Amino acid sequence: MLTKLKSLPNKTVSRTAAHKMMDILQKKYPDADCELKFKTPFQLLIATILSAQTTDVSVNKVTGTLFKEFPDAKALAAAKLERVKAIIKPTGYYNAKAANIQACAQQLVDQYDGGVPKTQEELTKLRGVGRKTANVVLGVIYGIPGWTVDTHVQRLSERLGFTKEKDPIKIEGSLEKLFPNQDWSKLSITLIFHGRRICFAKKPACHLCPIDKLCPSAYKIK
Ligand code: SF4
Numbered sequence: 456m457l458t459k460l461k462s463l464p465n466k467t468v469s470r471t472a473a474h475k476m477m478d479i480l481q482k483k484y485p486d487a488d489c490e491l492k493f494k495t496p497f498q499l500l501i502a503t504i505l506s507a508q509t510t511d512v513s514v515n516k517v518t519g520t521l522f523k524e525f526p527d528a529k530a531l532a533a534a535k536l537e538r539v540k541a542i543i544k545p546t547g548y549y550n551a552k553a554a555n556i557q558a559c560a561q562q563l564v565d566q567y568d569g570g571v572p573k574t575q576e577e578l579t580k581l582r583g584v585g586r587k588t589a590n591v592v593l594g595v596i597y598g599i600p601g602w603t604v605d606t607h608v609q610r611l612s613e614r615l616g617f618t619k620e621k622d623p624i625k626i627e628g629s630l631e632k633l634f635p636n637q638d639w640s641k642l643s644i645t646l647i648f649h650g651r652r653i654c655f656a657k658k659p660a661c662h663l664c665p666i667d668k669l670c671p672s673a674y675k676i677k
Contacts, residue, residue: 464671468616473633476615476666480645483665487641487648489595491515496571496596497563498522501531501556503591504583509546517543528569531560555583573597586624594640602627603643607650614654614672 468476481487490511493499498518505514521542525531531539540553559582563569571592572578578589590601602608604623608630612618618629634642653660659676667673 463613463676464616465619466616466671467619467629468669468671470633472669473615473617476669477634477638477642477645479665479669480649481641484645484648484652487644489591489644492518494522495527496592497528497560497569498526499596500559500571500578500581500584500588500592503588504556504559505543505546505552507552508548513546517545525560528560528563531557532564552583558582559584571596573599575601586627590640590643594643598640600636600639601643602630602639603647604630605647606656607647607654608643610656611646611650611654614659614670614676615666616671 489499491499491502491506492515493502501521502514502518505518521539524542525534525539534557536553536557539557540549543549543552543556546552562581563571572581573593575586575589575593578584578592579586587603587605590603593599593601594603604612604627609623609626612626612630613621617633618626620626620629630642631639650656653664659672661667661670661673661676664670664673
């Protein structure tokens with residue numbers, strides 16, 4: 456949930472200003488990368504499903520055990536559901552998440568011989584996988600650019616004046632028009648890094664922010 460909606464910019468910034476802000480943020484976070492731990496495409500897919508409504512840190516705390524016991528789709532599909540629930544419980548919503556990741560693993564076994572498909576259309580047909588999760592997998596594993604409109608990208612896109620849209624799919628559309636295709640995945644991760652480290656949902660640390668002279672919301676959100 457965004458804080459103090461009335462403080463958000465009522466106009467979008469120019470393309471030049473948007474690119475300048477992102478250039479600065481990319482220099483601030485040159486090593487920005489996916490913070491989920493995984494060894495295979497399957498493991499990234501499952502970790503991303505588990506990351507809904509929680510942090511990557513809490514997902515990383517459970518996936519060590521989860522992937523040790525169930526390293527691939529075949530093993531997870533055959534797992535005892537109660538054991539999966541017990542392992543992933545700290546990530547929250549564990550009943551639904553356990554059912555989703557096991558059903559997803561079964562689909563991968565049945566339809567892709569345990570592999571992970573490479574298109575958004577195929578990925579979003581998997582249980583528990585929406586556009587956001589699909590774009591993470593496509594960008595990180597296959598190098599196919601896409602915007603990951605999670606809570607950070609949603610919040611920052613609005614604060615920085617990149618869009619006035621509220622719906623994640625419409626935000627994705629605005630961002631796709633504003634920035635070149637090949638940069639989408641890297642820019643998503645850069646915004647996520649900035650949202651986690653400085654532009655917090657509550658009380659963004661504008662005094663530490665390298666784009667405070669350009670950001671239309673600077674020092675306006677308390
Ligand atoms: S100036 Fe403040 S509101 Fe703007 S991006 Fe930086 S931290 Fe966020």
